[in-house]
Amino acid sequence: MLHNVTDVTVATLLDAVAARFPQGYRLITLTCVDCVDNLEVLYHFYRNYELSHLRLCVAKGTVVPSISGIYSCAVIVENELKDLFGLTFDGLVLDYEGRFMLAADAPVAPMLRTAPAQAAARNGELKMEP
Amino acid sequence: MAFSIHSMLAKSPWFVHYNCNSCNGCDIELLACLTPLYDLERFGVLHVGNPKHADILIVTGSVNHRNARVLKNIYAQLPAPHVVVALGVCGSSGGVFAGAYNILGGVDKVIPVDVFVPGCPPRPEAIIDGLVRAVGILRDKSAGAATVPAATPTLTVTPSPAPQEPHVA
Amino acid sequence: MIGRLVLVVLVVLGAPLLGALLNGADRILTARMQGRIGPPLLQPFYDLLKLFRKEPLVLNRIQIGYVYLHLAFMLMTIVLITLGQDMLLALFTHAFSTLSLVIGGMSVRSPYSRIGSQRKIMQMLAYEPVLILLVVGIYLRTGSFMAGAVAHLDAPLITSLPLVFLAFLVALEIKLEKSPFDVATSHHAHQELVKGITIEYAGPYLGIIELTHFYETFFLLALVTAFFVTHVWLGVLVAMAVYGAAILVDNVCARMRTTWMVRYMWTVPVALAVCNIIWLYLQPHVGR
Amino acid sequence: MLTPANYVLALIGVPLVGGVLACAVPWRGVRTVVVCLTATLTALVGVLAVIAGPFSITCGAWSDPTALALELLLIGVIVAFAWEARAWLIVLLALVQLGLCLTEQFSAGAHLLATPTFILDTLSSILVIIVCVIGALIVVYATGYMREHAAHAPRTTAGDRRFFLVLVGFLGVMNGLVLANNLRWLAVFWESTTLCSFLLIGHEGTAEARANALRALLINAFGGVALSLAALLAAHRGGITSLDGIMSAQALVPMALLCIAAMTKSAQFPFQSWLLGAMVAPTPVSALLHSATMVKAGSYLILRLAPAFAGTRLLDVVALAGGFTFAIAAALAVSQSNAKRVLAYSTISNLGLIVACAGIATPLAYAAAIMILCYHAASKGLLFLCVGAIEQKIGSRDIEDMGSLLYTMPLTTVITLTGMLTMLMPPFGMLMSKLMAIEAAIEAPFVLLLVIAGSALTVFFWAKWIGRMQTVSYHPHYPRETMPFSMSSVLVVLCALVAGGGVASILVYRTLIEPMALHTFATASAHTIAALHAAGNLLSWPVFVFPLLAALAWLWTIARFNPAHVRLPYLAGENYEEKELSYAFLSIKDQPAVAWTTSLYFKHTLNELRITPWANLIAWLLVLSLLGVLGM
Amino acid sequence: MTTAATTTRRTLIPFGPQHPVLPEPLHLRLVLEDEIVVNALPAVGYIHRGIEKLAELKDFQQNVFLLERICGICSFIHSLAYCQGIEELMQLDVPPRAKYLRVVWSELNRLHSHLLWLGLLADSFGFESLFMQVWKTREKVLDLEEATAGARIMLSTCAIGGVRRDLSDEQIAQVLHGLDAIERDFESFIPAVITDTTVKHRLVGVGVITQQQAHELGAVGPVARASGIARDLRVTGYAAYGELGLNPVIETDGDCYARTLVRVRELHQSLLLIRKALKRLPATPIAVPVKGNPIGEVVSRVEQPRGEVLYYLKANGTKTLERVRVRTPTFANIPALLAMLPGNELADVPVITLAIDPCVSCTER
Amino acid sequence: MFPFVTTILRALRRGPATRRYPYEVRPPMAGSRGHLVNEPDTCIYCGLCVRRCPAGALAVTREPKSWTLDPYRCILCAYCVEVCPKKCLRMEPSHVRAAS
Numbered sequence A: 001m002l003h004n005v006t007d008v009t010v011a012t013l014l015d016a017v018a019a020r021f022p023q024g025y026r027l028i029t030l031t032c033v034d035c036v037d038n039l040e041v042l043y044h045f046y047r048n049y050e051l052s053h054l055r056l057c058v059a060k061g062t063v064v065p066s067i068s069g070i071y072s073c074a075v076i077v078e079n080e081l082k083d084l085f086g087l088t089f090d091g092l093v094l095d096y097e098g099r100f101m102l103a104a105d106a107p108v109a110p111m112l113r114t115a116p117a118q119a120a121a122r123n124g125e126l127k128m129e130p
Numbered sequence B: 001m002a003f004s005i006h007s008m009l010a011k012s013p014w015f016v017h018y019n020c021n022s023c024n025g026c027d028i029e030l031l032a033c034l035t036p037l038y039d040l041e042r043f044g045v046l047h048v049g050n051p052k053h054a055d056i057l058i059v060t061g062s063v064n065h066r067n068a069r070v071l072k073n074i075y076a077q078l079p080a081p082h083v084v085v086a087l088g089v090c091g092s093s094g095g096v097f098a099g100a101y102n103i104l105g106g107v108d109k110v111i112p113v114d115v116f117v118p119g120c121p122p123r124p125e126a127i128i129d130g131l132v133r134a135v136g137i138l139r140d141k142s143a144g145a146a147t148v149p150a151a152t153p154t155l156t157v158t159p160s161p162a163p164q165e166p167h168v169a
Numbered sequence C: 001m002i003g004r005l006v007l008v009v010l011v012v013l014g015a016p017l018l019g020a021l022l023n024g025a026d027r028i029l030t031a032r033m034q035g036r037i038g039p040p041l042l043q044p045f046y047d048l049l050k051l052f053r054k055e056p057l058v059l060n061r062i063q064i065g066y067v068y069l070h071l072a073f074m075l076m077t078i079v080l081i082t083l084g085q086d087m088l089l090a091l092f093t094h095a096f097s098t099l100s101l102v103i104g105g106m107s108v109r110s111p112y113s114r115i116g117s118q119r120k121i122m123q124m125l126a127y128e129p130v131l132i133l134l135v136v137g138i139y140l141r142t143g144s145f146m147a148g149a150v151a152h153l154d155a156p157l158i159t160s161l162p163l164v165f166l167a168f169l170v171a172l173e174i175k176l177e178k179s180p181f182d183v184a185t186s187h188h189a190h191q192e193l194v195k196g197i198t199i200e201y202a203g204p205y206l207g208i209i210e211l212t213h214f215y216e217t218f219f220l221l222a223l224v225t226a227f228f229v230t231h232v233w234l235g236v237l238v239a240m241a242v243y244g245a246a247i248l249v250d251n252v253c254a255r256m257r258t259t260w261m262v263r264y265m266w267t268v269p270v271a272l273a274v275c276n277i278i279w280l281y282l283q284p285h286v287g288r
Numbered sequence D: 001m002l003t004p005a006n007y008v009l010a011l012i013g014v015p016l017v018g019g020v021l022a023c024a025v026p027w028r029g030v031r032t033v034v035v036c037l038t039a040t041l042t043a044l045v046g047v048l049a050v051i052a053g054p055f056s057i058t059c060g061a062w063s064d065p066t067a068l069a070l071e072l073l074l075i076g077v078i079v080a081f082a083w084e085a086r087a088w089l090i091v092l093l094a095l096v097q098l099g100l101c102l103t104e105q106f107s108a109g110a111h112l113l114a115t116p117t118f119i120l121d122t123l124s125s126i127l128v129i130i131v132c133v134i135g136a137l138i139v140v141y142a143t144g145y146m147r148e149h150a151a152h153a154p155r156t157t158a159g160d161r162r163f164f165l166v167l168v169g170f171l172g173v174m175n176g177l178v179l180a181n182n183l184r185w186l187a188v189f190w191e192s193t194t195l196c197s198f199l200l201i202g203h204e205g206t207a208e209a210r211a212n213a214l215r216a217l218l219i220n221a222f223g224g225v226a227l228s229l230a231a232l233l234a235a236h237r238g239g240i241t242s243l244d245g246i247m248s249a250q251a252l253v254p255m256a257l258l259c260i261a262a263m264t265k266s267a268q269f270p271f272q273s274w275l276l277g278a279m280v281a282p283t284p285v286s287a288l289l290h291s292a293t294m295v296k297a298g299s300y301l302i303l304r305l306a307p308a309f310a311g312t313r314l315l316d317v318v319a320l321a322g323g324f325t326f327a328i329a330a331a332l333a334v335s336q337s338n339a340k341r342v343l344a345y346s347t348i349s350n351l352g353l354i355v356a357c358a359g360i361a362t363p364l365a366y367a368a369a370i371m372i373l374c375y376h377a378a379s380k381g382l383l384f385l386c387v388g389a390i391e392q393k394i395g396s397r398d399i400e401d402m403g404s405l406l407y408t409m410p411l412t413t414v415i416t417l418t419g420m421l422t423m424l425m426p427p428f429g430m431l432m433s434k435l436m437a438i439e440a441a442i443e444a445p446f447v448l449l450l451v452i453a454g455s456a457l458t459v460f461f462w463a464k465w466i467g468r469m470q471t472v473s474y475h476p477h478y479p480r481e482t483m484p485f486s487m488s489s490v491l492v493v494l495c496a497l498v499a500g501g502g503v504a505s506i507l508v509y510r511t512l513i514e515p516m517a518l519h520t521f522a523t524a525s526a527h528t529i530a531a532l533h534a535a536g537n538l539l540s541w542p543v544f545v546f547p548l549l550a551a552l553a554w555l556w557t558i559a560r561f562n563p564a565h566v567r568l569p570y571l572a573g574e575n576y577e578e579k580e581l582s583y584a585f586l587s588i589k590d591q592p593a594v595a596w597t598t599s600l601y602f603k604h605t606l607n608e609l610r611i612t613p614w615a616n617l618i619a620w621l622l623v624l625s626l627l628g629v630l631g632m
Numbered sequence E: 001m002t003t004a005a006t007t008t009r010r011t012l013i014p015f016g017p018q019h020p021v022l023p024e025p026l027h028l029r030l031v032l033e034d035e036i037v038v039n040a041l042p043a044v045g046y047i048h049r050g051i052e053k054l055a056e057l058k059d060f061q062q063n064v065f066l067l068e069r070i071c072g073i074c075s076f077i078h079s080l081a082y083c084q085g086i087e088e089l090m091q092l093d094v095p096p097r098a099k100y101l102r103v104v105w106s107e108l109n110r111l112h113s114h115l116l117w118l119g120l121l122a123d124s125f126g127f128e129s130l131f132m133q134v135w136k137t138r139e140k141v142l143d144l145e146e147a148t149a150g151a152r153i154m155l156s157t158c159a160i161g162g163v164r165r166d167l168s169d170e171q172i173a174q175v176l177h178g179l180d181a182i183e184r185d186f187e188s189f190i191p192a193v194i195t196d197t198t199v200k201h202r203l204v205g206v207g208v209i210t211q212q213q214a215h216e217l218g219a220v221g222p223v224a225r226a227s228g229i230a231r232d233l234r235v236t237g238y239a240a241y242g243e244l245g246l247n248p249v250i251e252t253d254g255d256c257y258a259r260t261l262v263r264v265r266e267l268h269q270s271l272l273l274i275r276k277a278l279k280r281l282p283a284t285p286i287a288v289p290v291k292g293n294p295i296g297e298v299v300s301r302v303e304q305p306r307g308e309v310l311y312y313l314k315a316n317g318t319k320t321l322e323r324v325r326v327r328t329p330t331f332a333n334i335p336a337l338l339a340m341l342p343g344n345e346l347a348d349v350p351v352i353t354l355a356i357d358p359c360v361s362c363t364e365r
Numbered sequence F: 001m002f003p004f005v006t007t008i009l010r011a012l013r014r015g016p017a018t019r020r021y022p023y024e025v026r027p028p029m030a031g032s033r034g035h036l037v038n039e040p041d042t043c044i045y046c047g048l049c050v051r052r053c054p055a056g057a058l059a060v061t062r063e064p065k066s067w068t069l070d071p072y073r074c075i076l077c078a079y080c081v082e083v084c085p086k087k088c089l090r091m092e093p094s095h096v097r098a099a100s
């Protein structure tokens, strides 16, 4: 189970992250989970054999501040989330403009639950052929 | 076929490898074929870096939206006569990934394929078998023979006495 | 006159055969050193014939001319040497043969081709002094720039040019595109430049480049033999040994960087050759 | 039929008069006609004179005072220019020179040795031909070039009329320089070329142009002082007043000074900087003065004198200095991407090789030097003209901008390529002469090493440039190139000359240079003579069937070329096909980016600014050791 | 004298996606100046399949087979990470023998992955015969894998609740015997890697990142360890590592040579671990039955050959999971790679790239 | 300086390590997953394997009774073998040959 989870908001996110940087936390990654009504972004940190997480819950379409200014390595995962979840980050150090993981003709924000395949799977009629 | 110029193609098949959506399983088995234990160079096979020097294009993995265009580009740069080999079930049909949002399907969705090699990943022996087939097709193509696109036969089993189809070795 | 003509024809026809066999042997030996079986001995022939069967893909028309020149100047070099003509001229035609390939590789904007070409010039920059010093050394020994004069020596060149010989061996490693100097193009595909300078040549044009390489292999080993001219068979043996050693070095070295190559060549082998030449100058019977 | 004296007069006078005429007419069209006519006439006179030669003429008593007066006048003009520019150092040098001239005039007393005032022998014939034929061609080219140039020239420019006065007049002056045997006349023409160069470099009148012109003037004034000092000392030593006097008297000290003067004019290290600065001048000037003719004056002088001093320590140093210049200038040329600077360094480098060969002073070296002198003048002149044409078209002289030119200016590009190939491809003259230079340098081991290093580096920068020039994309469409007829015709003629003459190099050697060297070095040792003869055997014509066959095969291939075989380049699979962006690949964000490969320049290792001071230091040491003869 | 106008134009070339030194498609947009890298930007997505989404479509048992195909090199450890996560959610108690077997296979996996990498590295600097030698030895590892796991590429071996295969005593003996042979083989190439002049020339001082940089850029695995960060998840003691005990291998120079040394020393470490694990193999069942469906969220992390892999799993009590998130070590090392490249020569680009042991199919999933 | 020389020379001495496939076929290892076979007479065509197959490589029809495998889709995971109630599926060690 997940321990050490702190809830943050769009307003407090940057402060919380900025506080961790000098404490020697390493950013492992960001995880985005589609909770149907909103998106949940988890920031996984690590220090001295101890995980800690920030949980940011936002409505779909919210602009999330980018932490790439603090943890520069966040830039690639933020770009990925932008592609896969259609999440918009404000202040990305290097912005691939939604063309990081996905090509122009690939489905848009395919990881969102609204994707038809997901609905099909829920209803138990999973088809293997595209 | 004694000594003919067409058999030279069979004796010196150079291949270029492109990894489409492979999980690396197929790629490393292909690379393993070049190493001492399997040594493809015995058959004159060389691994070349660019399609312009190649006779055989070996594709591992299935095709996605982004690498489809790369695959087409590489294919367009192959000098004739050439043969395309799709390695692994990913290249044949998408394998376990079929149905994922970024998978268009097997290699034949984008370019014509001459040989499909099944397996996940195919063993080096299977790859060698595949190349032997490819070489034969190369010779035929050089001689101007018409070739048909490769098929991926299925195996059906019914209660005896119906016999098994002989596609599986 | 007729005799010379026959000789020329023999060399022009025979050199690529020998060169190809040498290349085949190289590939087998390399394979064995790596614990593999390797291709058949005739593999280079198969490769060559195959290449001539392939579609001649190019990027433009200009580059075609330069492969022809590449071969032509190589042939010219070999004929010049066969006829016992001026060695310096042969050296320059030889250099121009390489240069043709370079210019051909540069005539396309294709990045790997261009970078490969530039590295090839760097290679020339690296080995050319050694080759010129070699000719100078021979001159100091024979008193003539004519290759034919070597044949009339009473003692083999190696006795007076041992260090130049060593320097030449290093240059040979570059010319044969072997590690640690295979920076411009490589017989192994896994290079950062893919195939470098030859990348935009396909089919028959690549075949001509290969063919020229066969000539070149022959030519270089013939030069090695020339060091032992009074004992030709010894020379041939040494040439084979040198070739084997080159392959061995190829197999025990990583590829080095271009800049290192130039720095190295302009120091160690050039110094060796210069020492030898100075020594020759100090000999009473040579120089001025 | 014309007498020798008339020939000399015509050689000097025709261009001068033509120049004045060109200056006098206010209409551009008429001026063009005048200039072209003068050029034709000059070329004609030059050829006729050479056919009529060899000869020498001795002028009457009027000669010396006239020369002195002219020299004083020239010094006055120089002082005036320098004064105006507040270049006190130049004023000082000019005054020193003035002093030297007057001292010579009033101290040496009667000039006893009667020697010819002007000589047209084989060596000067060659230079006369270069000046009159190549010079004339360049002048004709200039008419077209300057029309275009005037449109873009800055407002400070001195105007066409002065330009053509100086440019056309220069031909006469240069003829005078190569014909003069009398030291005073030599000095007159020498100073005149300095002045011409100064005026032409400063043509555009920009701050940079003026500064560079002054630098040229300064360095050449220094050379002028050396020349005058040489004349003074020669006069003191038994009343020598002429070049052949110096030669027959083996006067080492004047010789050393003349060598220094020659090094300034030929822009040898450490005097090279003015020639690089001179590249601000309009390109025909660079072609004429700064590569084909004027800068050759220095090496010509050494070449003329050297045979008499063969084997002296002095010449050993000269050879070393030349070899050093050859190598270091070639190295610096590698680091340049500005086409004119590459050409400038290459010119310096080749002049260095001539000087080195002159210094080695064996028959073969002498022959090699003359070969280089001829072939370099032609090829380099052509290349400058090409660069000029290219620059006018694309507005850049950067080599890296010259890719894909085959698209826009096929004719010029082909000619440029031919010009560059003649610089380094067998069987063209440059390569053959470089080869002879190496064979000759065997006699001087240190020079040999420098020559070897220099040759390797030379190949580097030419190949780089050739490669860039002929880079073409794979959708060729060749438009017709528009260029003034005067320019294109000159390019074609000169190109034909260069290529034809280049291929015939061994013929030229056999019929012209070898006898000449033999004649000059009548007393040379047997083995050096043998080397000379051996070089004539360099080419066995039949072996050239191979390149010829290659060329034919190429034509054949192109004739039956199938456009379907043209494919996209290898761009790691990410080609982005669009006609205008032929080398584009899809990169990050799926956006096209154009693949671009800049050539290697080693801006860090071969940094011009870092290397030049050290090179200058070494070169100064060599120059100082030249002066060591003073102590002898 | 006018000063030479410096050309500001630079070389811009594509490196990949189809490139023979990169067995996998990765595109680098390289800006060079005289063959020195000024700037490098990556483009990925050539191998992105959408496995995270697909894992939400298949059931949690099938996912084992899907997720181990994220990568054919580190396949076993992928399934291990996933299985451990599900086991935590379902509170399954994995039998000790399974835990030990997991260590054995993990380390075999690491062995073959490191050898594979070493060969590719040798290839990247043109040392073909070294590549051949290393891969020849690697075949012995693959034989062991096939003999124990049923395929040369270890798939279908780990299961939720345990492992799918057991080792008989003969197999154990065979593995131990095989390990000896492998260790003997190391003698034939490891000295070359460590002491050869030309190899050192190509590796020492190339692609340096400091400890501080490595930490800030979030580097993991041998890349972090070569910069002096003791970051090895095996010391957290998952599977049977807690009982076997190990110290992370550390080097401090932070260059390609240090990364090589780390992996080379880990080869020996893996041998040691396998031997220890096989000796102590407890006699228990190899799996527990799985009943019901997982529920809850969990983060599961294990040490891959290339470093820490993180699985975030969210289950809702049905057969299908709500979210499967995989953060692979190469993904974490890419920022470090981009920091290493500038300032090095073009010839070093493949070497540096391979020195982080990139696995693009892991990165992109 | 060049420690690899010994390795190279040893390789030369020992001769090639190559397995000369296809001329000499190494017997596949026992327990290796080469390809899937079904005992048609034991199979009850229940379709359990089809539902569990992660790659969707199987199809079963009850009327007429048939079991179809797409070898170009099967990832050889043997999960079907594990779940089959009749144990009529098994993995054979030899590999499937290429089709063209």
Ligand code: NFV
Residues within 6 Å of the ligand: B024, E070, E071, E072, E073, E074, E078, E304, E305, E306, E307, E309, E327, E328, E329, E330, E331, E358, E359, E360, E361, E362, E363
């Ligand atoms: N080790 C590893 Fe993986 C994982 N997870 C990763 O980058 O190899 Ni394909």
Ligand code: SF4
Residues within 6 Å of the ligand: B021, B022, B023, B024, B025, B026, B060, B061, B087, B088, B089, B090, B091, B095, B096, B119, B120, B121, B122, E069, E072, F075
């Ligand atoms: S077929 Fe299997 S091994 Fe090959 S790429 Fe696909 S998943 Fe990987």
Ligand code: SF4
Residues within 6 Å of the ligand: F038, F042, F043, F044, F045, F046, F047, F048, F049, F050, F060, F067, F083, F084, F085, F086, F087, F088, F089
């Ligand atoms: S699960 Fe077994 S019995 Fe049922 S259909 Fe499949 S193979 Fe036949």
Ligand code: SF4
Residues within 6 Å of the ligand: F036, F052, F053, F054, F055, F056, F057, F058, F069, F073, F074, F075, F076, F077, F078, F079, F080, F081
């Ligand atoms: S082995 Fe796996 S993939 Fe193949 S049929 Fe059985 S369950 Fe499906």
